[in-house]
Amino acid sequence: KAGVTQTPRYLIKTRGQQVTLSCSPISGHRSVSWYQQTPGQGLQFLFEYFSETQRNKGNFPGRFSGRQFSNSRSEMNVSTLELGDSALYLCASSLGPRVGSTDTQYFGPGTRLTVL
Amino acid sequence: AQTVTQSQPEMSVQEAETVTLSCTYDTSENNYYLFWYKQPPSRQMILVIRQEAYKQQNATENRFSVNFQKAAKSFSLKISDSQLGDTAMYFCAFMKLEYGNKLVFGAGTILRVKS
Numbered sequence: 001k002a003g004v005t006q007t008p009r010y011l012i013k014t015r016g017q018q019v020t021l022s023c024s025p026i027s028g029h030r031s032v033s034w035y036q037q038t039p040g041q042g043l044q045f046l047f048e049y050f051s052e053t054q055r056n057k058g059n060f061p062g063r064f065s066g067r068q069f070s071n072s073r074s075e076m077n078v079s080t081l082e083l084g085d086s087a088l089y090l091c092a093s094s095l096g097p098r099v100g101s102t103d104t105q106y107f108g109p110g111t112r113l114t115v116l
Numbered sequence: 117a118q119t120v121t122q123s124q125p126e127m128s129v130q131e132a133e134t135v136t137l138s139c140t141y142d143t144s145e146n147n148y149y150l151f152w153y154k155q156p157p158s159r160q161m162i163l164v165i166r167q168e169a170y171k172q173q174n175a176t177e178n179r180f181s182v183n184f185q186k187a188a189k190s191f192s193l194k195i196s197d198s199q200l201g202d203t204a205m206y207f208c209a210f211m212k213l214e215y216g217n218k219l220v221f222g223a224g225t226i227l228r229v230k231s
Contacts, residue, residue, distance in 0.1 A: 088159060112159075
């Protein structure tokens with residue numbers, strides 16, 4: 001079974017631009033979560049989607065948004081990029097079948113975003 | 117809010133020896149999950165082991181085992197017969213049972229296995 005895939009793997013943008021990152025979960029997984037990893041702040045939760053609905057959101061500004069499609073693929077968008085948005089963005093998928101349940105998250109290889 | 121603390125920024129161990137990585141967490145929840153993930157230089161985050169809080173028995177996965185002390189809110193990882201491929205950053209993570217999966221990570225411990 002194929003793992004979680006993320007595209008693109010590397011991205012270079014300039015301040016003020018916007019960017020869209022894509023994540024395809026493991027087949028059969030319906031929950032997709034996004035995390036930001038930086039040397040200073042470590043790993044921080046951005047948001048989680050299940051069945052095209054955002055179920056949970058971390059403490060990030062509104063410039064960070066996401067969505068999930070009917071095939072469970074997810075995208076996250078960052079508008080008006082800032083230097084501090086440079087990070088490794090990790091996507092993770094899990095089965096996430098029902099409210100109140102929890103499930104092991106499996107991670108993709110990440111997208112390395114550099115903002116100049 | 118939950119917090120996860122890994123007090124050892126870096127550790128090293130000789131090949132074939134045993135090493136223990138520490139993790140403590142703070143929560144008022146009674147039901148939750150704990151995880152150890154490893155992130156080698158490739159940056160791919162890999163699940164090592166998982167523990168359900170309602171289970172008293174410590175989880176094991178081959179050379180990896182945990183010492184879960186619920187009352188003390190401690191969740192250490194023991195790696196036996198360390199191998200060069202175990203060199204990685206290890207993250208302890210907490211997840212409570214709530215609407216929407218969310219992992220709270222510790223700062224990580226860099227483990228170097230020496231030959």
